[in-house]
Amino acid sequence: MGEKEVNAESLASDRQQRRFGWLDVSLSAFIVLVITVPTMAIEETWHGYPMIDQQNHLWLAPAFLVVAAFFSGGVLTGYRRPAAAAAHSSAAAAVAVAILLVAAFARRHWLAHEGLPGAVVQLWCFGGVSAISISVAGSQLGRRLALGSR
Secondary structure: OOHHHHHHHHHHHHHHHHOOOHHHHHHHHHHHHHHHHHHHHHHHHHHHOOHHHOOOOOOHHHHHHHHHHHHHHHHHHHHHOHHHHHHHHHHHHHHHHHHHHHHHHHHHHHHOOOOOOHHHHHHHHHHHHHHHHHHHHHHHHHHHHHHHHO
């Protein structure tokens, strides 16, 4: 292979890495949702009401699974898009958080017929920011793994 062919190949690869990869964002968000939706559904309906409202610490298990899901989604996007790991992982986490918040609002409004107190909105905002931060942290591990294997 000549030098021009190698340069053209690396240019095409660099261009593809810089382009925003919605497939990678979608894949990561899908993996996060596959883990978090059933976990949160079980947590919300454990013995008739949410685990966090009960007198034990069982709610820590689903909380850990949700954190692990966002971290894993970040690792995946960081590994697949090391050049823009943080951007892709934060986009994937934001998509997943938006879907989870819409589902939580719909459940509260139409199924549980509950209002939306300010404290709940604050918790949702804190959870959304935390989820995106955890995903970005995971993306840095994925980036490091990707660059180390190349």
